[in-house]
Amino acid sequence: MGIRNGAVLAAALTLAGTGAFAQTDDWRGLYGGLTLGAGEVHNDLEHNTGGGGGGGGGGGGPQDVDASGAAGGIVLGYNEVKGNIIYGFEADLMFGALDGTVVSGGGSHSVDIDAMMTLRGRVGMRTGPNAMIYGTAGLAGQRATISHSGAHPDWTETYVGWTAGIGYERALSNGARVGLEALYMDFGSATDVHTPGGGAGGGGPHELVNDASGTVIRVRATFPF
Numbered sequence: 001m002g003i004r005n006g007a008v009l010a011a012a013l014t015l016a017g018t019g020a021f022a023q024t025d026d027w028r029g030l031y032g033g034l035t036l037g038a039g040e041v042h043n044d045l046e047h048n049t050g051g052g053g054g055g056g057g058g059g060g061g062p063q064d065v066d067a068s069g070a071a072g073g074i075v076l077g078y079n080e081v082k083g084n085i086i087y088g089f090e091a092d093l094m095f096g097a098l099d100g101t102v103v104s105g106g107g108s109h110s111v112d113i114d115a116m117m118t119l120r121g122r123v124g125m126r127t128g129p130n131a132m133i134y135g136t137a138g139l140a141g142q143r144a145t146i147s148h149s150g151a152h153p154d155w156t157e158t159y160v161g162w163t164a165g166i167g168y169e170r171a172l173s174n175g176a177r178v179g180l181e182a183l184y185m186d187f188g189s190a191t192d193v194h195t196p197g198g199g200a201g202g203g204g205p206h207e208l209v210n211d212a213s214g215t216v217i218r219v220r221a222t223f224p225f
Contacts, residue, residue: 026171026175026224027079027081027086027132027171028079028080028081029078029079029224029225030076030077030078030224030225031075031076031077031078031079031177031222031223031224031225032074032075032076032077032222032223032225033074033075033176033177033220033221033222033223034072034073034074034075034220034221034222035072035073035074035075035092035094035181035218035219035220035221036070036071036072036218036219036220037070037071037072037094037181037216037217037218037219038068038069038070038071038216038217038218039068039069039071039098039116039214039215039216039217039218040066040067040068040098040214040215041066041067041068041098041111041113041142041144041185041187041212041213041214042064042065042066042212042213042214043064043065043066043067043100043111043144043146043210043211043212044064044210044211044212045063045064045065045109045111045146045208045209045210046063046208046209046210047063047109047148047206047207047208047209048206048207048208048209063102063104063109064102065100065101065102065109065110065111066100067098067099067100067111067112067113067144067214068098068099068100069096069097069098069099069113070096070097070098071094071095071096071097071098071116071216071218072094072095072096073092073093073094073095073096073116074092074093075090075091075092075220075222076090076091076092077089077090077091077122077222078090079122084125084126085123085124085125085126086122086123086124086125086126086132086134087121087122087123087124088121088122089119089120089121089122089138090118090119090120090121090122090136091117091118091119091120092117092118093115093116093117094115094116094117095114095115096113096114096115096116097112097113097114098112098113099111099112099113107148107149108147108148108149109146109147109148109149110146110147110148111144111145111146111147111210112144112145112146112147113142113143113144114143114144114145115142115143116140116141116142116143116185116216117140117141117142118138118139118140118141118163118183118185119138119139120136120137120138120139120163121136121137121138122134122135122136122167123135123136124167124169130170130171131168131169131170131171132168132169132170133166133167133168134166134167134168134169135164135165135166135167136163136164136165136166136167136181136183137162137163137164137165138162138163139160139161139162139163140160140161140162140163140183140185140186140187141158141159141160141161141187142158142159142185142187142212143156143157143158143159144156144157144159144210144212145157146192146208146210148208153194155192155194155208157190157192157210159187159188159190159212160187160188161185161186161187161188161212161213162185162186163183163184163185163186164183164184165181165182165183165184166181166182167179167180167181167182168180168181169220175223175224176221176222176223177220177221177222177223178219178220178221179219179220179221179222180217180218180219180220181217181218181219181220182215182216182217183215183216183217183218184213184214184215185213185214185215185216186213187212187213187214188211188212189209189210189211189212190209190210191207191208191209191210192207192208193205193206193207193208194206194208
């Protein structure tokens with residue numbers, strides 16, 4: 001993830017360092033655009049077997065799986081302006097392929113994240129007539145599929161948690177805006193229970209618990225409506 005995020009950061013800083021920025025002060029109103037970035041989500045998996053009697057053997061204790069990769073998508077938002085403060089809300093939906101696999105004595109666990117979304121508020125401060133820095137926080141979600149080489153079938157789940165981050169945005173001469181954003185996302189935990197063979201001699205239920213959180217760094221380009 002470090003190489004991908006470093007490339008994204010370098011591209012954004014190169015763009016922000018050019019001289020092609022006009023003195024623009026039109027931040028108010030609806031906007032939409034595109035975002036592209038890279039991220040890593042840490043998945044704390046715990047696989048328990050044997051439900052009721054005795055020590056719950058089988059899959060054993062926790063397995064840590066880091067799913068990393070690139071994702072891109074769309075952004076839609078609205079800004080209001082009051083003096084040097086710019087505030088509003090924003091929603092985005094990203095699709096991509098963040099995946100990872102860990103192999104242990106009990107088999108392998110794989111995580112594949114194919115979609116992420118956020119719904120956030122933003123509050124920023126001007127750093128000049130054509131630029132601002134901002135903080136952002138709100139809801140975050142992801143859709144992930146977990147595969148296990150043992151008795152547990154593939155499990156696809158939608159997680160909902162929270163996110164917070166910071167960003168920098170600058171206006172171009174044609175009214176478009178480009179920026180760089182870093183978000184921390186805590187997707188919370190989810191549990192899946194599977195009973196092999198419908199419970200007939202399968203050794204009790206198999207329980208898989210996942211606690212997921214991670215970071216995304218991305219560049220963005222938006223346009224006022």
